[in-house]
Amino acid sequence: MLILYFIYQFVNCYQEITIQNTKGLKQLNLEFQKEETIVFEAKFNQFQVSILLICDQAPDFKEFEQIYNDENFGCISDWNAFDFSENSQNLMLIRNSTQNLNSYSQNVKYTNRNSIYIGIFSQKYDIITTYVYNKQSNDCIMNCKYDGICKSNSCQCKEGYFGYDCKYQGSNILNEEYLMRLNYYYVDLEQFKDSNFSIKFKKNGKYSYQCLSINPYLKQTNIVDRDSILISTEQINKCLQQVQQLGVSKYYIIQVYQEDLLYILKQESENSNDQKTILIAILSTCLSILCCIFFCIFRCYKSNRIIQNANLNQNRILINLQTNKANPNFTQEIASLIPSIEYQAIFKKYPQIRDYKECAICLDNFKQEQIVRVTYCQHVFHIKCLDAWMKKNQNCPICRSVQDRNTIKLQEKLQTVISQNTEFNPDTLTSKQPISRLYGETPMLTNNRSVGSSKLIQSNI
Numbered sequence: 001m002l003i004l005y006f007i008y009q010f011v012n013c014y015q016e017i018t019i020q021n022t023k024g025l026k027q028l029n030l031e032f033q034k035e036e037t038i039v040f041e042a043k044f045n046q047f048q049v050s051i052l053l054i055c056d057q058a059p060d061f062k063e064f065e066q067i068y069n070d071e072n073f074g075c076i077s078d079w080n081a082f083d084f085s086e087n088s089q090n091l092m093l094i095r096n097s098t099q100n101l102n103s104y105s106q107n108v109k110y111t112n113r114n115s116i117y118i119g120i121f122s123q124k125y126d127i128i129t130t131y132v133y134n135k136q137s138n139d140c141i142m143n144c145k146y147d148g149i150c151k152s153n154s155c156q157c158k159e160g161y162f163g164y165d166c167k168y169q170g171s172n173i174l175n176e177e178y179l180m181r182l183n184y185y186y187v188d189l190e191q192f193k194d195s196n197f198s199i200k201f202k203k204n205g206k207y208s209y210q211c212l213s214i215n216p217y218l219k220q221t222n223i224v225d226r227d228s229i230l231i232s233t234e235q236i237n238k239c240l241q242q243v244q245q246l247g248v249s250k251y252y253i254i255q256v257y258q259e260d261l262l263y264i265l266k267q268e269s270e271n272s273n274d275q276k277t278i279l280i281a282i283l284s285t286c287l288s289i290l291c292c293i294f295f296c297i298f299r300c301y302k303s304n305r306i307i308q309n310a311n312l313n314q315n316r317i318l319i320n321l322q323t324n325k326a327n328p329n330f331t332q333e334i335a336s337l338i339p340s341i342e343y344q345a346i347f348k349k350y351p352q353i354r355d356y357k358e359c360a361i362c363l364d365n366f367k368q369e370q371i372v373r374v375t376y377c378q379h380v381f382h383i384k385c386l387d388a389w390m391k392k393n394q395n396c397p398i399c400r401s402v403q404d405r406n407t408i409k410l411q412e413k414l415q416t417v418i419s420q421n422t423e424f425n426p427d428t429l430t431s432k433q434p435i436s437r438l439y440g441e442t443p444m445l446t447n448n449r450s451v452g453s454s455k456l457i458q459s460n461i
Contacts, residue, residue, distance in 0.1 A: 015132045027117060037095075040130060041088055042130045050120050068217075080216070200265045204226060229254070350378070362382060
């Protein structure tokens with residue numbers, strides 16, 4: 001085990017430096033480090049009060065905000081680790097570079113200067129342990145997570161992952177119906193080259209959006225309160241230029257800062273609009289051609305049918321004329337069999353008929369002054385509706401009771417017998433009822449017929 005430990009120490013080749021009682025700026029003495037590629041790791045307490053710095057020259061910071069907005073000292077820091085209170089911060093220094101460049105999204109500082117300032121800034125007293133690792137020229141700052149691949153000091157992350165070690169994960173906003181707090185959503189800029197990207201929400205919401213290659217710090221962003229996002233062509237191309245230069249994630253990251261869900265109403269780009277327009281034009285043209293073809297076929301078919309069925313139509317007309325001649329007084333017959341009555345008089349004359357407010361044939365409500373017909377099965381219809389119905393079908397439209405002459409006459413006779421039997425039977429009637437043998441004068445089959453049924457219940461006559 002001891003041998004393995006020494007081998008591990010030899011392979012990693014790191015130096016440990018402990019700084020106590022930090023407050024303000026504290027510089028690390030690393031003059032003995034001459035390697036071209038070096039990684040610095042600073043471990044802190046759970047609550048961050050200090051931040052690791054690599055600068056072109058010694059700064060004079062008094063507050064953290066000055067570090068973030070630095071324009072004079074060329075400093076780079078691990079702001080995501082600081083903002084999320086992670087237990088360590090990591091920075092990489094690459095010497096003998098062709099130019100001075102800070103890759104903020106990869107936490108890498110490229111320099112051709114002989115002297116570099118490396119230090120700690122803290123607003124409170126803290127105890128910090130710093131580790132210094134020697135790396136190969138093309139190594140990444142850390143091992144890439146989630147199957148990311150290290151290439152030229154940068155982690156090439158899989159789709160949906162980002163960060164200098166691919167540890168952050170997001171969802172493609174084009175696949176979402178709504179956005180929620182604490183999640184990351186990305187727009188893949190490769191899909192929107194030379195076009196605008198826009199997305200519309202159902203209502204105003206609090207959110208932020210940022211180009212990772214320009215501002216990789218997830219908590220250092222501007223929050224807006226609007227109902228849409230518009231990323232212009234100029235913004236997209238500027239972001240992609242940084243991506244090509246530094247080899248970082250080609251994403252715009254969107255975050256939501258409200259408890260309620262932010263529902264997406266519309267999302268599109270100019271390219272997608274053009275594609276939709278072309279597709280709609282093609283489909284419309286094809287549909288028009290098909291309609292013309294079907295119309296021609298239909299006209300030819302219809303012409304042939306007219307010629308073939310001319311005699312058949314004439315025969316049908318003759319049959320209809322003969323039928324009308326055979327029964328010219330059909331309307332008068334309906335009137336005699338099923339008398340008409342004013343709707344408002346129904347409930348006085350037939351108090352047992354209730355809840356008839358609309359005609360079951362035309363489904364229009366009855367009016368008080370309208371003339372209606374009441375069948376022997378106690379159903380109410382407009383006079384015109386029932387007359388038209390009876391010409392085609394001599395059954396009640398509701399219960400299908402037969403409404404022809406023989407059945408109605410039979411019901412009249414049966415009602416007369418029932419009425420006479422009831423009149424002279426003192427056991428079944430305490431007071432005499434007026435007797436009428438005319439259909440429509442008194443309700444019929446009230447006690448001998450179930451509602452809605454076309455079958456009669458045999459009475460004890």
